Amino acid sequence: MIQFNNKNTQLDDLLARMAEEIQLDDTRKERMESAYRAIESLLNEDTGFFKNAIFEIYPQGSVRIGTTVKPTGKNEFDLDIVVHIVMDWEEYSPQFVYNQLKRVLQNSDRYRDKVEPKNRCIRLNYAGDFHMDILPGCQETDIDDNKLVVPDRKLGDWTSSNPRGYGKWFINKSNLVKMSLLEKAYAMENLPADEFSKKKPLQRAVQLIKMYRDEYFNDNKEMATSSIILTTIAGEFYGGEESIFDTIDNIISRIKKSLSGLNWNGDRLKVLNPVNNDEDFSDKWEEDKEPELYEYFKKFVAHLDAQWQNLKEDNGVLEEANILKGLFGESAFLRAQYSQVNYIEKARKSSEIGINTKTGILTESLAIGIKKVRSNTFFGSEQ
Amino acid sequence: MEVNSKKKYTLAEQFVALKKDYPEFKVRLEKNRVFCSGQLRPTARSLYYSFKLSYKVGTRPKVKITDPVLKRNFKNEKIPHVYPYDELCLYYPNYQEFNSEKLIADCIIPWTSLWLYHYENWHISGKWEGGGMHPKLKNR
Numbered sequence: 203m204i205q206f207n208n209k210n211t212q213l214d215d216l217l218a219r220m221a222e223e224i225q226l227d228d229t230r231k232e233r234m235e236s237a238y239r240a241i242e243s244l245l246n247e248d249t250g251f252f253k254n255a256i257f258e259i260y261p262q263g264s265v266r267i268g269t270t271v272k273p274t275g276k277n278e279f280d281l282d283i284v285v286h287i288v289m290d291w292e293e294y295s296p297q298f299v300y301n302q303l304k305r306v307l308q309n310s311d312r313y314r315d316k317v318e319p320k321n322r323c324i325r326l327n328y329a330g331d332f333h334m335d336i337l338p339g340c341q342e343t344d345i346d347d348n349k350l351v352v353p354d355r356k357l358g359d360w361t362s363s364n365p366r367g368y369g370k371w372f373i374n375k376s377n378l379v380k381m382s383l384l385e386k387a388y389a390m391e392n393l394p395a396d397e398f399s400k401k402k403p404l405q406r407a408v409q410l411i412k413m414y415r416d417e418y419f420n421d422n423k424e425m426a427t428s429s430i431i432l433t434t435i436a437g438e439f440y441g442g443e444e445s446i447f448d449t450i451d452n453i454i455s456r457i458k459k460s461l462s463g464l465n466w467n468g469d470r471l472k473v474l475n476p477v478n479n480d481e482d483f484s485d486k487w488e489e490d491k492e493p494e495l496y497e498y499f500k501k502f503v504a505h506l507d508a509q510w511q512n513l514k515e516d517n518g519v520l521e522e523a524n525i526l527k528g529l530f531g532e533s534a535f536l537r538a539q540y541s542q543v544n545y546i547e548k549a550r551k552s553s554e555i556g557i558n559t560k561t562g563i564l565t566e567s568l569a570i571g572i573k574k575v576r577s578n579t580f581f582g583s584e585q
Numbered sequence: 586m587e588v589n590s591k592k593k594y595t596l597a598e599q600f601v602a603l604k605k606d607y608p609e610f611k612v613r614l615e616k617n618r619v620f621c622s623g624q625l626r627p628t629a630r631s632l633y634y635s636f637k638l639s640y641k642v643g644t645r646p647k648v649k650i651t652d653p654v655l656k657r658n659f660k661n662e663k664i665p666h667v668y669p670y671d672e673l674c675l676y677y678p679n680y681q682e683f684n685s686e687k688l689i690a691d692c693i694i695p696w697t698s699l700w701l702y703h704y705e706n707w708h709i710s711g712k713w714e715g716g717g718m719h720p721k722l723k724n725r
Contacts, residue, residue, distance in 0.1 A: 561626060563628060578682045578699075582673075582717075
């Protein structure tokens with residue numbers, strides 16, 4: 203499907219193609235899925251603690267909410283999964299539950315060498331491919347089957363967590379829009395939507411913002427704003443926009459507005475966990491912690507803002523290509539651009555393109571006012 | 586006269602077809618030439634390109650982009666698929682993709698848009714993805 207008739211759909215088409223290029227591919231996803239299913243089987247086979255425990259395993263984070271971005275450079279992708287146990291947790295110490303998971307993994311020939319204990323989770327290192335962080339958690343109450351308490355080893359106590367609740371919150375936000383601009387464009391042409399047009403604008407926006415973050419902080423990775431902060435801000439500020447472009451535009455302007463209000467007060471922006479307001483994801487931005495992270499976040503937003511405003515001007519695709527390369531990286535942009543060109547060339551070969559006789563815009567439709575593009579061979583001497 | 590021979594279009598017929606199919610373009614008929622000019626953009630986010638076309642029956646239609654001026658890409662490569670003076674090479678004459686039995690309105694104008702699309706992409710990616718042939722390459 204060519205989306206050249208309308209300026210906004212054309213840009214959204216390109217943005218969606220870019221996000222599609224940089225998300226985790228299906229083979230990698232399947233490999234991770236089978237890796238975490240294998241953990242489930244291992245726990246089911248346990249003759250100790252897990253034998254009689256009621257538990258389930260599910261992913262959390264970007265895989266859960268459809269906002270994955272391929273890691274850049276040497277970074278590995280991390281899959282976060284939760285072992286959600288239903289039991290009378292107050293009878294046990296957090297260390298006990300943590301150690302039960304560690305025991306099962308360390309007793310397994312398959313996982314022994316991969317185990318790396320972390321503060322709350324146990325990491326399995328699949329060398330050179332990805333790592334999986336397994337978080338053991340106990341359901342806090344019967345009333346809410348999403349809220350967990352998880353062991354915090356540094357704290358020596360339980361701490362609360364709600365990964366599934368967070369996922370629900372984000373998906374609900376994404377669904378504020380019923381049909382995105384791209385879905386509508388496809389529906390109008392009576393064409394089945396490509397897989398890539400089905401993702402919601404908020405999900406695409408988060409992928410793109412994270413991608414831009416990776417580009418922006420490429421030489422300064424330790425100052426990069428975390429994904430959970432960016433995802434949460436995007437979800438909080440999303441207003442149900444239909445296009446990816448407007449979604450990002452609105453998120454930027456809402457951040458700017460909040461920042462200018464706060465600067466006036468001398469306060470900082472707080473990014474609270476939407477399903478547990480006691481948790482401040484942006485805790486590190488405190489004056490006595492790492493306030494430089496906050497300064498970098500503000501610079502990052504200002505830069506994105508300037509570029510995004512440029513995209514609103516009628517600069518032509520050449521200038522826009524430079525802006526988009528700068529924001530999201532040259533290779534992702536070029537792959538997206540190529541997938542568009544490739545589409546045009548395929549349609550051309552099967553004589554399915556025409557031009558609008560008023561504007562010259564290429565289109566797939568062959569309705570009234572459209573002149574078919576006949577078969578031709580570009581020729582010419584090299585000067 | 587051969588029964589099967591196709592009819593050649595007269596200049597007047599070329600003029601009328603352009604006028605009718607592209608009401609936004611300026612089309613002018615002179616004694617032995619038809620002239621056409623206007624603006625085209627291959628996609629909604631592209632710039633408008635002004636072009637000028639002139640045609641004399643039995644010759645190659647000359648198409649030139651007048652604004653913005655065509656230029657080399659970021660690799661400093663020469664513009665592909667142009668004749669001298671940057672006139673666009675839109676078809677291979679030996680294949681008879683265009684000849685005096687065909688309408689400029691049907692062939693040359695749509696090909697110009699398609700050429701512009703690939704020209705823009707060539708600037709963006711450094712690659713001409715629109716296919717075609719260069720005579721020099723055959724002689725290598």
